Amino acid sequence: MTKVIAPGGRLGVLGSGQLGRMFALAARRLGYRVIVYSPDQDSPTGQVADTEFTARYDDLERVKAFARTVDVVTFEFENVPFPTAAACAQFVPVRPRGEVLHITQQRLREKTYLREQGFPVTPFARVTSLAELEAAIDALGLPAVLKSADFGYDGKGQRKLLARADAPAAWAVLGVKEAILEGFVDFALEVSVVAARGLDGSFAAFDVFENAHANHILDVTVCPARIDPKLARQALELARGILERLDVVGVLCVEMFVTKSGALLVNELAPRPHNSGHLTFDASLTNQFEQQVRAVCGLPLGSPQSLRPAAMMNLLGDVWANGEPHWAAALELPNVKLHLYGKSDPRPGRKMGHLTALADTVDEAERAVREARARLVRCG
Numbered sequence: 473m474t475k476v477i478a479p480g481g482r483l484g485v486l487g488s489g490q491l492g493r494m495f496a497l498a499a500r501r502l503g504y505r506v507i508v509y510s511p512d513q514d515s516p517t518g519q520v521a522d523t524e525f526t527a528r529y530d531d532l533e534r535v536k537a538f539a540r541t542v543d544v545v546t547f548e549f550e551n552v553p554f555p556t557a558a559a560c561a562q563f564v565p566v567r568p569r570g571e572v573l574h575i576t577q578q579r580l581r582e583k584t585y586l587r588e589q590g591f592p593v594t595p596f597a598r599v600t601s602l603a604e605l606e607a608a609i610d611a612l613g614l615p616a617v618l619k620s621a622d623f624g625y626d627g628k629g630q631r632k633l634l635a636r637a638d639a640p641a642a643w644a645v646l647g648v649k650e651a652i653l654e655g656f657v658d659f660a661l662e663v664s665v666v667a668a669r670g671l672d673g674s675f676a677a678f679d680v681f682e683n684a685h686a687n688h689i690l691d692v693t694v695c696p697a698r699i700d701p702k703l704a705r706q707a708l709e710l711a712r713g714i715l716e717r718l719d720v721v722g723v724l725c726v727e728m729f730v731t732k733s734g735a736l737l738v739n740e741l742a743p744r745p746h747n748s749g750h751l752t753f754d755a756s757l758t759n760q761f762e763q764q765v766r767a768v769c770g771l772p773l774g775s776p777q778s779l780r781p782a783a784m785m786n787l788l789g790d791v792w793a794n795g796e797p798h799w800a801a802a803l804e805l806p807n808v809k810l811h812l813y814g815k816s817d818p819r820p821g822r823k824m825g826h827l828t829a830l831a832d833t834v835d836e837a838e839r840a841v842r843e844a845r846a847r848l849v850r851c852g
């Protein structure tokens with residue numbers, strides 16, 4: 473089970489979005505074959521994979537047929553059902569292991585695990601009824617955020633509560649059996665650490681990313697984060713502790729709040745490369761997807777060293793609101809790189825691609841990437 477999967481090997485990926493696509497691109501550059509499994513056709517990953525299995529995740533016979541054709545299985549999103557990962561594990565290693573998937577695919581399990589293991593998390597309580605919600609509000613105080621226990625990514629399935637009187641409506645609208653109430657963190661900043669851990673326990677983390685969200689969706693990331701170097705070291709050590717405790721083989725992202733008093737609180741884990749790490753494609757010696765390939769294949773991890781200050785902005789479907797974006801106008805900026813995911817339907821809020829800008833300083837990179845995105849729309 474611990475042998476190296478050398479280039480030429482067959483890498484299976486569950487899920488077929490943009491994270492799988494960028495994983496497949498990195499894998500193919502290293503000479504691997506990529507086999508993707510998902511229910512979708514003409515998917516971002518399927519377009520660049522060697523082979524596609526198009527079937528439902530709960531079709532365990534097809535899942536097993538897929539697993540028999542590959543040397544290792546990884547995943548590109550954490551909502552892959554646990555039994556799917558378990559079916560694959562009967563045949564080949566699943567990396568990160570299925571238990572990591574199981575813990576991180578449900579908010580309540582994830583937060584409970586982190587708290588039990590002594591990692592700092594937002595105060596929270598389990599809620600399964602209106603009475604429990606009211607009791608949780610009394611315990612945690614207001615404002616608070618009510619979230620479905622199941623993810624729910626990019627802010628879907630969550631409501632901010634400002635008054636106790638909001639509770640009945642919030643509970644009814646959320647419409648789930650199990651939820652989590654979290655104290656609202658009046659944070660100074662959001663940051664994330666994307667790190668990799670090898671089969672031999674080796675560890676490599678990218679510099680800390682600083683993230684800004686719009687409508688609960690990541691909007692801008694800059695790297696390195698504009699935080700005190702001591703706090704950056706603490707964030708990296710926190711991530712290292714989590715990857716080691718979970719015995720991760722692969723890549724994992726830790727999203728954190730920096731409180732106004734300078735403390736770190738973990739908001740969420742993602743057991744895979746993360747949107748905030750997309751700038752590593754252009755700005756780091758080894759990008760997060762190559763790192764995932766190396767880790768799941770048992771190869772040595774690459775250097776995560778950052779080559780230049782960088783900034784990334786997401787391109788949501790909204791950028792298409794006035795028609796086809798003006799690509800040439802953005803790309804006139806010579807330090808800007810364009811990444812598109814091969815999606816044909818630019819719905820509002822849908823992640824269609826991203827832009828990365830490199831510069832001498834983070835502030836300059838951020839200005840450039842904002843200018844590039846504005847040009848896409850302004851001239852459209």
Ligand code: AMP
Pocket residue numbers: 594617624625626627628654655656657658659662685688739740
């Ligand atoms: P999530 O889906 O839990 O990652 O939340 C998406 C975004 O909502 C986060 O990145 C924060 O900007 C915001 N958010 C979520 N939970 C909290 C919280 N407990 N306090 C303050 N802001 C939050």
